[in-house]
Amino acid sequence: MTLATFLSAHKKVTRSLRNLIQDYQNQLQADQFEKFLGSLNDALLQARTEILRAPAGPERARLLHKMIDQEIRQSTKVSTTCQKGCAACCHMEVEITSDEATILGELIDNGLAIDTERLALQAARPAQSTGWQERMKSTTNRCVFLNSENSCGIYDSRPLMCRRHAVTSPAVNCESFGSEISTLYFPRVDLLISAANEDNQLKVGPMAKMIVARN
Ligand code: SF4
Numbered sequence: 001m002t003l004a005t006f007l008s009a010h011k012k013v014t015r016s017l018r019n020l021i022q023d024y025q026n027q028l029q030a031d032q033f034e035k036f037l038g039s040l041n042d043a044l045l046q047a048r049t050e051i052l053r054a055p056a057g058p059e060r061a062r063l064l065h066k067m068i069d070q071e072i073r074q075s076t077k078v079s080t081t082c083q084k085g086c087a088a089c090c091h092m093e094v095e096i097t098s099d100e101a102t103i104l105g106e107l108i109d110n111g112l113a114i115d116t117e118r119l120a121l122q123a124a125r126p127a128q129s130t131g132w133q134e135r136m137k138s139t140t141n142r143c144v145f146l147n148s149e150n151s152c153g154i155y156d157s158r159p160l161m162c163r164r165h166a167v168t169s170p171a172v173n174c175e176s177f178g179s180e181i182s183t184l185y186f187p188r189v190d191l192l193i194s195a196a197n198e199d200n201q202l203k204v205g206p207m208a209k210m211i212v213a214r215n
Contacts, residue, residue: 001034001037001038001041002034002037003021003025003033003037005037006021006037006040006041009041010041010044010194010198012194012197012198013044013194013197014190014193014194014197016185016190017187017190017191017194020187020190021037021040024036040191043191044191044194044195044198047191047192047195047196048195048196048198050067051063051064051067051192051195051196051199052198052199056099056199056201056202057099057102058099058102058103058106060099060196060199061097061099061100061102061103061160062103064160064192064193064196065160065163067192068160068163068164068189068192068193069163071186071188071189071192072163072164072166072186072189075186075188078168078184080166080167080168080184081167081168081169081170081171082165082166082167082171083171084151085149085150085151086150086171086174087136087146087150087151088135088136088171088174088175089162089165089167089174090142090143090145090146090150090152090162091132091135091136091138091141091142091143092132092135092141093127093128093129093132093206093207094143094159094161094162094206094207095159095161095204095205095206095207096159096160096161096204096205096206096207096210097159097160097196097202097203097204097210098201098202098203098204098210098214099202100159100160100210101207101210101211101213101214102214103157104145104154104157104159104207104211105211105214107154107157108211112153112154114144114145115144116144118139118140118142118144119144119208119211119212120208120212121140122140122141122144122206122207122208122209123206123208123209123211123212123213125206125208127205127206127209132177133177133178134177135174135175135176135177136175143207144208145158159207160193164186164189164193165183166183166184166186167181167182167183167184168182168183168184169181169182
């Protein structure tokens, strides 16, 4: 399979999976690379069939979360420096899907108390606003689901971007923008997200905007 054929069949592959494909293209002989693309195509189609079997909406998002958790559990051999309560990553802009926005919106509609003023302030920011660079220095950056103990208050329902974030550099580096942060890369997780993105109805955007927009 050629790269052009692969990319035209899978237009929604994540940026990191594209980078991985690029690395393989640089390292492999042309025929080996085509075989690699063929296997990747098969794996994407299989994952897509499995994910799209669940009805669109929260049920599909929950299935994807389960698959991602399982993948991460199986592939983590290096220990991370993430600890309960460090929470710097919960002061960054997090992207979620429209299905995840429905899950989070339902929690709020069912009585989960959050700071709605802060949510509105975050939602009003342009995507990738420089305000997020202040990280923990700005209380406005605090995720509305982060509880008073600096733990995720919706851990079982947290978005996939929170699930896949696994840091190996010193936790203190996460607190300041521009510090070097190393994260673990899970190729199968990228593959699952790419497969799920092939649902054309699915939208992706900053968490606060997506939650507010669902109303
Ligand atoms: S949803 Fe939970 S894990 Fe994700 S940023 Fe918010 S508090 Fe942190």
